[in-house]
Amino acid sequence: xxxxxxxxxxxxxxxxxxxxxxxxxxxxxxxxxxxxxxxxxxxxxxxxxxxxxxxxxxxxxxxxxxxxxxxxxxxxxxxxxxxxxxxxxxxxxxxxxxxxxxxxxxxxxxxxxxxxxxxxxxxxxxxxxxxxxxxxxxxxxxxxxxxxxxxxxxxxxxxxxxxxxxxxxxxxxxxxxxxxxxxxxxxxxxxxxxxxxxxxxxxxxxxxxxxxxxxxxxxxx
Numbered sequence: 001x002x003x004x005x006x007x008x009x010x011x012x013x014x015x016x017x018x019x020x021x022x023x024x025x026x027x028x029x030x031x032x033x034x035x036x037x038x039x040x041x042x043x044x045x046x047x048x049x050x051x052x053x054x055x056x057x058x059x060x061x062x063x064x065x066x067x068x069x070x071x072x073x074x075x076x077x078x079x080x081x082x083x084x085x086x087x088x089x090x091x092x093x094x095x096x097x098x099x100x101x102x103x104x105x106x107x108x109x110x111x112x113x114x115x116x117x118x119x120x121x122x123x124x125x126x127x128x129x130x131x132x133x134x135x136x137x138x139x140x141x142x143x144x145x146x147x148x149x150x151x152x153x154x155x156x157x158x159x160x161x162x163x164x165x166x167x168x169x170x171x172x173x174x175x176x177x178x179x180x181x182x183x184x185x186x187x188x189x190x191x192x193x194x195x196x197x198x199x200x201x202x203x204x205x206x207x208x209x210x211x212x213x214x215x216x217x218x219x220x221x
Contacts, residue, residue: 003052004079008086011041015093034097038090038104039165042083043157046124049079050132063137065199069192073185076129080122080181087117103173104165113169119177120164124157126184130191138198 017023019034031037053063053075064071088108091098098105106113131150135143167173 004082007045011045012086019095034094035099038094039161043161046128050129054136068196069189072192076125080125083121084118101168102166103169106169110169112171112174115174116169116177119181120160122181123184126188127153130188133191134195137195
């Protein structure tokens, strides 16, 4: 939770920097559209969150072996709530760059816009976590298998963040994206179960090898 709050504060400050034309591209040209920047930030935060949870010094890399599924489901929901609370004040941060009658502009005043934003953010958080989790916990083969979905999710996430949050809030969109968010949680649970199974199998194999090595190292009678 602390990292999620830190990410919101950090990226919220970048929205202000864009609004004030302080943030620049590499060619020193200022980033001039705080509204579009905020849309990109939604995807970037979802992309970064799972990596922020990784702790290399720990044997489990920061992802517990027991209770991983409920832990990640609860964590993703909480991170989504933190994101939504932050988005309630984003229209104030964006200021004159805010495009009227869009989901991003109406998220603090229109329940339909809020539900659409909630569904999109939940979907992005859940899907990025579901894809990245096996990449960083199940070895290089899993990383290769998940690489293409990961790159595809970056493209899709950027597209969704820009197009959906820039569209007018409609009830059909709210139903669609809340359903997509729930689907993301289901896929995250499935991915977590696969990771748990994979890692338990590895642990069992290591224990078997250690036991057999210990037996073979004993002096024979």
